[in-house]
Amino acid sequence: MNFSSLLRSNLAFRFCTSAMHSNLFPAVCFSSSSCTVSTLTHSRQTETDSEVCPERVKPEAMEYDILIVGGGMVGAALGCSIAKNPLLASLRVAIIDSSSSIGVSQGMPKNAIPDPRVSAITPATVSFLKDMGAWDHIETCRHAPFKSMQVWDYTGLGYTRYNAADVKKPCLGYIVENNVLLSALQHCLKDAGLIDTICPAQVRSVKFPTCITGQFEPELSENNVRERTPSNETVSTSFHVGSTVGKEEINLGKKKQSHQVGGHAWAQVELEDKNCLLARLVVGADGARSKVRTMAGFKTLSWDYKQQAVICTVEMERGHLTAWQRFLPTGPLAILPMGDLFSNIVWSTTPERALDLKTMSDAEFVSAVNEALVEDYGPFPSSLSAEVLGLKLSSFFTDLTPSVSEPFEVPPCVTKVLTERLSFPLSFGHAYKYASSRVALIGDAAHTVHPLAGQGVNLGFGDAASLMNILSEGVKNGADIGEASLLAKYEKDRMLANIPMMTILDGLQRLFSANFGPVNFARAVGFQAVQLLGPLKQQIISYAMGERGLLKPLMDL
Secondary structure: OOHHHHHHHHHHHHHHHHHHHHOOOOEEEEOOOOEEEEOOOOOOOOOHHHOOOOOOOOOOOEEEEEEEEOOOHHHHHHHHHHHHOOOOOOOOEEEEOOOOOOOOOOOOOOOOOOOOOEEEEOHHHHHHHHHOOHHHHHHHOOOEEEOEEEEEEOOOOOEEEEEHHHHOOOOOEEEEEHHHHHHHHHHHHHHHOOEEEEOOOOEEEEEOEOOOOOOEOOEEOOOOOEEOOOOOOEEEEEEEEOOEEEEEEEEOOOOOEEEEEOOEEOEEEEEOOOOEEEEEEEEEOOOOOOHHHHHHOOOEEEEEEEEEEEEEEEEEOOOOOEEEEEEEOOEEEEEEEOOOOEEEEEEEEOHHHHHHHHHOOHHHHHHHHHHHHHOOOOOOOOOHHHHHHHHHHHOOOOOOOHHHHOOOOOOOOEEEEOOOOEEEEEEEEEEOOOEEOOEEEOHHHOEEOOHHHOOHHHHHHHHHHHHHHHHHHHHHOOOOOOOHHHHHHHHHHHHHHHHHHHHHHHHHHHHHHOOOHHHHHHHHHHHHHHHHOHHHHHHHHHHHOOOOOOOOOOOOO
C-alpha cells in the first residue's frame, strides 16, 4: 500500500470511528479500500440539529473533493472513470444515492428474459466503458450488437437503410439492458475501492458559495424564493483535510461556517437525516428532476411532447441483427435486437393509445405491433427506385456505400410478449447552464431528449467523460477542481456536443409528427436522398456513432 492509500485509509478510519461515537452517522461499514455510509437507521437528533444546514457546521462533517449526487448509470460511470484516472484517483470522492445497492455488483443470469429497460450504446460509449473496465463485465453478461438499421415512413414513400459496412465497422452499436450496464459499473466501483458510497440517502439541501466573495448563495426555499442571511464578523482558523489546506470560518453572529480552498468556500450538502457533507465540487447526476440543478438556481428550457413510450420484451419469429423503426402518425415504433429470438419494443405514441397498449391482452398487443409494422397505413416503400438508381450511380462513383442498393426488408413478426408493458412520458429539457462555482450537471440533470435515436444515455456518458478529462486537466495544472473557470471548459465542450444533437432529434420528432401532404413528400425525398448519397449517409452514421468529437480515452492525459 502506497503512502496515499495509507493516508486515505487512516482518514476514513478516523472519521468512521469519530462519527460512530458522535452519532453523526449511525452506522458505518467500511473495507480497507472504501467506506460505505449507511443511513438506514439513526438515533433521534436534537432540536438544534433539525435546522436546514445547521448554523454551525459540525467539525466532524465529512469532507470530500467530489460529491456525486445520483448513482445511476451516468453518475456511476463518472465515479468509475475518476477512480481509473491516475491524476484523479487520489481525490476523495463519494456517490450519494437513494438506492441501497450502489457499489454492490449484482449477477445477471444469461438465461433470464431480458429486462425491457434498455439503452442503445454507441461505439464511442463502448470505448469509454472499456477504458474503465466496465465493458469486460458487460461482455460476460448479455448484450446484442446491431449491424444495420432500417427506417421508413408510414406513407410508404421512402426508406433508408444504414449498414455497419458503410463505415467499415463491425456493428453500429449495442443494445444493453440498463441493469446490466449499472451492474457492470457497480462491479468497477467495487473493484476500484476508491469511491465512498453514501446510501440509501436523500439530499435535502445544497448550498453553493459565490465565485467572488466566498459567501454562500442564499438557500432555495420551497416556494422558490431566495432568502439571504446577513453576514457578520468572522474568526478564521486553519486546518488540514488530507493534502488540502482549508479555512474554518465561524460566523460570530449567525455562526455560519464555510470551509475554504483557494479563498472560496466549499459547497455544503445536507442529507434528509440532517447530516452535512462538505465538497469542493458537487456533481448533479440526479436525473431530469435534479435537486442539485434546482438548488444551484439553474433555469431550464423544457416542453412536453405529449407522448409516452411503451416498452416491453418480446419474442420474434426469427432472430435478427437489425434495428427497425417505422414512423407512425402518433410517433415512432422501434424493434431492437436483444439476442436469440428476443427483441425490445419502444413504441412512442399518445397517452391515450399508450394506456390502451398497456391494458390490452398479450394477444391483442402482438397483433397491434405486427399491424403497425407491416399492415396499417401506407404500403411498404418501393425498392425499385433505390436499386435502379444505385446501379446507375455505381457506374459513375466508386465510393458508394454498400447499403445504397439494398432493397427494403420486411421486418420479422412478433410472436409473444414476455414481460410487463411499462411506459414513461417523453419530454425535452435543457439547462441553460451546466456548471458554476462548485457545481456541475451531467446526464439527464443537464438535458433530456426524445428516445427516437437512442442518444440520451450516450450524451450522458459523453458528459461524464468530458468532465473527467477537464478535472484531470485541472489537477495536472494545479487548479481548484471546483472553480468556475475550470468548469466553464466542461460546459462549453458539452454544449457544443449536446445542443446540435438535441436540436436534430427535436426537429426529427416534429417533422415526423406532421401529417400534411407537402411535408410527407419532403420526408420521402429526404429518405431517398440519404439512402442514395453514400457520403451523406456515412456522415450521419459517424455522427450517430459518436465518432464526430469522439470521447477522449481515460489515459490520454
